[in-house]
Amino acid sequence: METKVLHIKENLRKPEYFVYIILAVMFTVAVIASPGYLQRAHMSGLLKTASFLGIAAIGQTFAILLGDIDLSVANTITLGNVLGAQILMGSDANLGKAFVIILLAGILIGAGNGFGIRYLKLDPFIMTLGMSSVIEGVFMIYTQGAPKGKTSPFMSSLCRSAGTGVVTGVFLIWIVLVVIAIFVMKKTTFGRNVFAVGANKTAARFSGINTTKIYFIVYIISAVLAIFAGFLLVGYTGTSYLDVGVDYNDNSIAAVIIGGTAVTGGRGGYLGTLAGVMLMVMLVDFLTIVNISEAGRQMIQGGIIIILLLLYNRDKASH
Amino acid sequence: MTKVLKLMKEEKFKYKYSGVIMAYLFLVLFMVFIGMFDDSFFTGRNLSNVIYTAFPLVMVSFGQTICLLTHGIDISLGMILSLSNCVCIVLMKPDEPLGWVTGVAAALVTGMVCGLINGILIGRFRLAALIVTLSMSTVYGGIALYLLPMPGGSIHKGFAKFLRGKLCGIPVVFFLLLIVLVIVRAVLNQTPLGRKIRAVGGNYAAAYATGIDAVRTKIIAHMLAGLLSAVGGVFLAAYMYSGDPTIGSSYSLRAIASSIIGGAVFSGAVGDVLGTLAGVVILTLINNMLNLLGISSYFQFLLQGIIIIAALALGSLKNVNR
Numbered sequence: 241m242e243t244k245v246l247h248i249k250e251n252l253r254k255p256e257y258f259v260y261i262i263l264a265v266m267f268t269v270a271v272i273a274s275p276g277y278l279q280r281a282h283m284s285g286l287l288k289t290a291s292f293l294g295i296a297a298i299g300q301t302f303a304i305l306l307g308d309i310d311l312s313v314a315n316t317i318t319l320g321n322v323l324g325a326q327i328l329m330g331s332d333a334n335l336g337k338a339f340v341i342i343l344l345a346g347i348l349i350g351a352g353n354g355f356g357i358r359y360l361k362l363d364p365f366i367m368t369l370g371m372s373s374v375i376e377g378v379f380m381i382y383t384q385g386a387p388k389g390k391t392s393p394f395m396s397s398l399c400r401s402a403g404t405g406v407v408t409g410v411f412l413i414w415i416v417l418v419v420i421a422i423f424v425m426k427k428t429t430f431g432r433n434v435f436a437v438g439a440n441k442t443a444a445r446f447s448g449i450n451t452t453k454i455y456f457i458v459y460i461i462s463a464v465l466a467i468f469a470g471f472l473l474v475g476y477t478g479t480s481y482l483d484v485g486v487d488y489n490d491n492s493i494a495a496v497i498i499g500g501t502a503v504t505g506g507r508g509g510y511l512g513t514l515a516g517v518m519l520m521v522m523l524v525d526f527l528t529i530v531n532i533s534e535a536g537r538q539m540i541q542g543g544i545i546i547i548l549l550l551l552y553n554r555d556k557a558s559h
Numbered sequence: 560m561t562k563v564l565k566l567m568k569e570e571k572f573k574y575k576y577s578g579v580i581m582a583y584l585f586l587v588l589f590m591v592f593i594g595m596f597d598d599s600f601f602t603g604r605n606l607s608n609v610i611y612t613a614f615p616l617v618m619v620s621f622g623q624t625i626c627l628l629t630h631g632i633d634i635s636l637g638m639i640l641s642l643s644n645c646v647c648i649v650l651m652k653p654d655e656p657l658g659w660v661t662g663v664a665a666a667l668v669t670g671m672v673c674g675l676i677n678g679i680l681i682g683r684f685r686l687a688a689l690i691v692t693l694s695m696s697t698v699y700g701g702i703a704l705y706l707l708p709m710p711g712g713s714i715h716k717g718f719a720k721f722l723r724g725k726l727c728g729i730p731v732v733f734f735l736l737l738i739v740l741v742i743v744r745a746v747l748n749q750t751p752l753g754r755k756i757r758a759v760g761g762n763y764a765a766a767y768a769t770g771i772d773a774v775r776t777k778i779i780a781h782m783l784a785g786l787l788s789a790v791g792g793v794f795l796a797a798y799m800y801s802g803d804p805t806i807g808s809s810y811s812l813r814a815i816a817s818s819i820i821g822g823a824v825f826s827g828a829v830g831d832v833l834g835t836l837a838g839v840v841i842l843t844l845i846n847n848m849l850n851l852l853g854i855s856s857y858f859q860f861l862l863q864g865i866i867i868i869a870a871l872a873l874g875s876l877k878n879v880n881r
Contacts, residue, residue, distance in 0.1 A: 377861020
């Protein structure tokens with residue numbers, strides 16, 4: 241019994257669990273500070289916003305677990321949004337076509353990243369940055385700077401909550417992906433291999449792991465999930481915007497790191513990211529509710545992330 | 560001549576300068592390519608345009624190279640540029656004869672203070688540079704937005720005229736760029752501080768064990784980077800005659816790209832600002848080329864991405880067997 245309590249205490253010290261305590265504290269503060277926080281419409285909106293970031297953050301978690309980073313997430317989301325809206329053109333009949341094209345585009349982007357990193361030996365940071373610029377070029381040329389297109393009834397219905405609940409289709413998709421992501425990370429050989437490669441690339445290679453394959457799969461997962469997050473955003477925005485993805489690089493990286501995944505790779509997981517995502521979304525939402533100007537919102541948001549990092553660091557120092 | 564050739568064959572020389580040489584090789588090829596397609600490329604007017612456009616990015620990239628040398632990174636440099644740009648405009652007194660002094664001084668101090676904060680968080684508290692500077696970037700951007708909610712303000716006319724002026728037909732900024740290049744390069748390659756920066760970046764534990772104050776070195780490196788970015792911010796204030804709180808948002812990542820194209824590496828210690836300069840010019844020429852050739856600016860991003868990847872792939876191909 242004694243050891244069990246100690247074990248729990250020890251675990252709570254880990255960032256990926258500690259972040260849930262912070263999340264709980266923040267939630268309590270938000271509920272007390274703003275009346276109507278728990279209202280159905282608000283909670284539904286909050287979870288919906290979290291879903292888009294959460295889906296994109298799955299790929300980012302994989303990339304950071306490898307010890308890398310994926311900077312092409314933001315523009316991939318925008319590409320998904322633009323492609324989606326322009327192919328759908330307001331009709332459900334085009335859904336299948338849009339799905340296939342989006343999936344192919346995602347695989348292409350991910351494979352491109354994997355190729356650059358493994359065969360051209362480019363640093364992931366710079367490769368995904370370059371890829372990000374290429375994607376931006378593609379959607380700029382595709383739209384000629386003026387995106388068109390319209391959501392279809394089905395896509396819009398995914399963003400509406402059913403009946404009286406707070407659950408939206410997008411949220412359900414996220415939850416399914418969360419379960420799959422956590423299962424893949426914890427229980428499958430592939431997941432284990434990602435951790436191994438992230439912890440020590442050379443050791444992983446010499447123990448017989450096909451590192452090239454791991455890299456390709458991780459970047460394809462990241463690109464495909466990001467582009468689908470952008471596709472789902474079509475239902476939310478109604479049409480497409482060229483800056484719809486802009487914040488997603490910073491926010492997904494912040495969510496993953498706040499969630500306790502180490503930037504050096506090999507430690508962490510999606511369970512922490514889940515809380516990181518909720519924390520980021522609640523922070524932005526709360527600062528909007530209390531009506532702070534954009535300037536103040538940015539200062540506080542950045543400041544809070546720094547404070548969280550300092551809290552984690554104190555933890556690490558005590559080990 | 561034979562002496563030079565012999566020197567170039569030495570392993571140490573290759574290791575130190577291969578990145579820089581590749582960058583200049585690529586730059587020359589690129590310039591010849593543009594020159595072939597367009598006669599107006601090698602005109603004084605166009606080249607001074609290139610210098611004006613490149614100058615702020617050169618400053619930020621030099622700063623970024625210093626951070627990369629310490630095995631760090633600074634994603635907030637772009638927003639430090641924005642912030643110092645706004646500080647400069649807000650404190651500028653356009654009507655007094657020496658009204659530019661307070662604005663410029665405050666902007667430079669702002670840059671150094673921002674660098675100091677980054678340096679302390681990264682050096683003293685050992686936080687991951689990437690995420691710290693990412694978050695601080697938001698903070699600096701917020702402060703800039705608070706100081707100057709809308710792009711605008713006015714600049715001291717005499718000061719702007721000086722920075723936009725020409726000396727013997729060559730932009731004053733070009734000389735300024737050379738001076739900064741010489742100073743930064745001397746600091747990084749010839750002084751104890753430069754050696755300390757490289758030592759800390761190459762092997763933190765070993766540098767610490769040798770008695771180098773690693774924390775202080777990192778802080779100084781980030782302060783230098785902040786100061787250089789502030790110089791870029793001040794120049795942009797003079798060049799655009801106004802301030803803009805979001806002007807720096809794209810600089811950080813482009814600065815990283817140009818540093819890496821110029822031969823710096825993410826693992827620290829290796830890199831030279833001379834190469835970084837070539838990297839910046841390559842990136843700047845992409846837009847210039849599109850303008851000259853009359854290609855839609857929508858191709859700018861596509862080409863930028865492809866060229867970044869191509870330039871680096873070229874450099875790393877010979878190392879495939881490592």
